[in-house]
Amino acid sequence: MSFPTQVIPNFSGPNCAGQFFCWDWVGANWFSVLQPALIQHIWISALAVLFGLVISIAAALYAVRNSWFEKGFSALATFLYTVPALAFFLLMVPITGLNVGTVLIGLTGYTLLLLFANTVTGLRAAPPETIAAADGMGLTRNQVLFKVQLPLALPSIMAGIRIAVVTVISLETVAAQVVQAGLGTPLFNAQRNVFTTGLITTGLLAIALALVADALVVQLQKLVTPWVQARR
Amino acid sequence: MTEAHSQRPGVEIEFRSVTKTYPGQDTPAIDNLSLTVPAGDICCLVGPSGGGKTTAMKLVNRLIDFNEGEILIGGSGVRDVDITALRRDIGYVIQQVGLFPHMTIEANIGVVPRLLGWSADRIKARAVELLDLVRLDQNFAKRYPSQLSGGQQQRVGLARALAVDPPVMLMDEPFGALDPITRNEIQDEFLKLQNEIAKTVIFVTHDIDEAIKMGDRIAVLRQGGVLAQYGTADELLGSPADEYVADFVGADRGLKRLSLRLMRDLVKVSGENHAAPADAPTVKGSATLRTGLSVLFASGSRVLKVTHDDDSATVIGTVTLDQLQDAVYETAPKAPTDVVVAGEA
Structure with a gap:
């Protein structure tokens, strides 16, 4: 089951000349190229969504009581979301340099609008009678926010995470145009060399990653919002 | 408990x-x-x-x-x-x-x-x-x-x-x-x-x-x-x-107001015990005066027999249509001992 280790340059190795798809190449490059790229892709996506989530939830908790802040943060997040991804990464390089940090900052920026908007909507969606009962029972304003509104916002927050995860996994392939990181790197190389096996393999890996991640988030959502599934 | x-x-x-x-x-x-x-x-x-x-x-x-x-x-x-x-x-x-x-x-x-x-x-x-x-x-x-x-x-x-x-x-x-x-x-x-x-x-x-x-x-x-x-x-x-x-x-x-009081209390208050005709309708002591009135009207009789709650064969007294009317007509409410308020009924 061992393969020859001659994998440099990336897109040669086994004799794949003229083939549309070449399994030998995939086998020869899995451990040296594809797997590390996949793992890096997973890490960067996870961190970007995590950072975006922390920033968005903190901002939303503040925004729900301060409409000036909601408008301001919303405008910023919308602006970040509308900048074309490639331009964004290129513009960031002079400031943050040619490193993974640049990709991370860019991707985090893209999650903000989705996560912030969904969190604010979720916080506002708590039934008024539940808030009224909580007030009357002697919960403080902060207790209402953290013990009632925030948990009730979870379904909406999780929906935001789903979109953010898939968006980030897909956008991250573009980042390789600027910084060598994630699945975008082999994809970009294959594109440059018109190497169909490399294009198909990395493309499929990115798609599979997005599907698996989405399925995982859906499972997580069921786990953290058990009351949504509970029906008579 | x-x-x-x-x-x-x-x-x-x-x-x-x-x-x-x-x-x-x-x-x-x-x-x-x-x-x-x-x-x-x-x-x-x-x-x-x-x-x-x-x-x-x-x-x-x-x-x-x-x-x-x-x-x-x-x-x-x-x-x-x-x-x-x-x-x-x-x-x-x-x-x-x-x-x-x-x-x-x-x-x-x-x-x-x-x-x-x-x-x-x-x-x-x-x-x-x-x-x-x-x-x-x-x-x-x-x-x-x-x-x-x-x-x-x-x-x-x-x-x-x-x-x-x-x-x-x-x-x-x-x-x-x-x-x-x-x-x-x-x-x-x-x-x-x-x-x-x-x-x-x-x-x-x-x-x-x-x-x-x-x-x-x-x-x-x-x-x-x-x-x-x-x-x-x-x-x-x-x-x-x-x-x-x-x-x-x-x-x-x-x-x-009839709903607030019970038949058995009216028997007690009036204290009288008219002889009732054998075919007079009966009602339990725990029924409200309103129920009593309804039974009376439905039967066409002018007098009711009030029975024990657990034993409908035991008559504890009678109540007439006039008594029922008096119970409502009195303007001043009765002293609390005579009145059964809905909450306690």
């Missing part, structure tokens, strides 16, 4: 010349309201929309703050204690229930105990006890509110309000959203429960019939938050203070 359910019986609630005017309004929402709810009584607040009945109730736990006057619970002013401590020690039940959808029934009941730092074991034990008290099966503990019917949810609402055994309860049209059958059932059960726990309850309703049934005392408010009359159901129905109250309690107040 009873002791475990409630170790803190109700305390007196007193409104002293309380006035509430909302900012930017010329007329007050509550105007110089003074009334005392004795410890352990249910006081129903009734009136038209805009009469300020819910406002008056919310002044007690300071969901709305009053401008003038004072409200005392068990002798101490509601402004003399910390507002969250005040609210946590007052049971609060609202029409829409407002259970926390993301918490199990057990967790819902345990919200205020948790805030007060009760141990997990104590909260669990209390939830078991309260589910029992409101007649819900123990397997409801782990369910979510969305899995319960409206009536079941309001039972949980009651249990949640009783969690820390507060001496005072505020109930804002608590049974108003339930279908008539469920409402009647839960009203009866609450009255039975109240016999055990003897809380002081302020109960807001727009339904005069519910007030007559539930209230030891009824406060009728009119537009502008002015107290029109405060008294027992029998006082309101027997001698309404003015046209407004008479109108509010309804033109059929004579019949309603």
Whole structure:
């Protein structure tokens, strides 16, 4: 089951000349190229969504009581979301340099609008009678926010995470145009060399990653919002 | 059992010349309201929309703050204690229930105990006890509110309000959203429960019939938050203070008043024992005068035989049509010993 280790340059190795798809190449490059790229892709996506989530939830908790802040943060997040991804990464390089940090900052920026908007909507969606009962029972304003509104916002927050995860996994392939990181790197190389096996393999890996991640988030959502599934 | 359910019986609630005017309004929402709810009584607040009945109730736990006057619970002013401590020690039940959808029934009941730092074991034990008290099966503990019917949810609402055994309860049209059958059932059960726990309850309703049934005392408010009359159901129905109250309690107040008293009490009051014809209709001693009148009218007879509750063969006396009429016609309400108020029936 061992393969020859001659994998440099990336897109040669086994004799794949003229083939549309070449399994030998995939086998020869899995451990040296594809797997590390996949793992890096997973890490960067996870961190970007995590950072975006922390920033968005903190901002939303503040925004729900301060409409000036909601408008301001919303405008910023919308602006970040509308900048074309490639331009964004290129513009960031002079400031943050040619490193993974640049990709991370860019991707985090893209999650903000989705996560912030969904969190604010979720916080506002708590039934008024539940808030009224909580007030009357002697919960403080902060207790209402953290013990009632925030948990009730979870379904909406999780929906935001789903979109953010898939968006980030897909956008991250573009980042390789600027910084060598994630699945975008082999994809970009294959594109440059018109190497169909490399294009198909990395493309499929990115798609599979997005599907698996989405399925995982859906499972997580069921786990953290058990009351949504509970029906008579 | 009873002791475990409630170790803190109700305390007196007193409104002293309380006035509430909302900012930017010329007329007050509550105007110089003074009334005392004795410890352990249910006081129903009734009136038209805009009469300020819910406002008056919310002044007690300071969901709305009053401008003038004072409200005392068990002798101490509601402004003399910390507002969250005040609210946590007052049971609060609202029409829409407002259970926390993301918490199990057990967790819902345990919200205020948790805030007060009760141990997990104590909260669990209390939830078991309260589910029992409101007649819900123990397997409801782990369910979510969305899995319960409206009536079941309001039972949980009651249990949640009783969690820390507060001496005072505020109930804002608590049974108003339930279908008539469920409402009647839960009203009866609450009255039975109240016999055990003897809380002081302020109960807001727009339904005069519910007030007559539930209230030891009824406060009728009119537009502008002015107290029109405060008294027992029998006082309101027997001698309404003015046209407004008479109108509010309804033109059929004579019949309603019949519902407040039982056949066996009329036998006792009249003391007479006319010989009744053998074919005279019979009615149980525990039936209301209204039921008696109905039986009488349906039979065409002018006299009723009143029987023992458990043994319909034992006649304890008779009641005539004239006696029934006299019972309603007397203008002054009878002394409390002779009157059975709906809440105790």
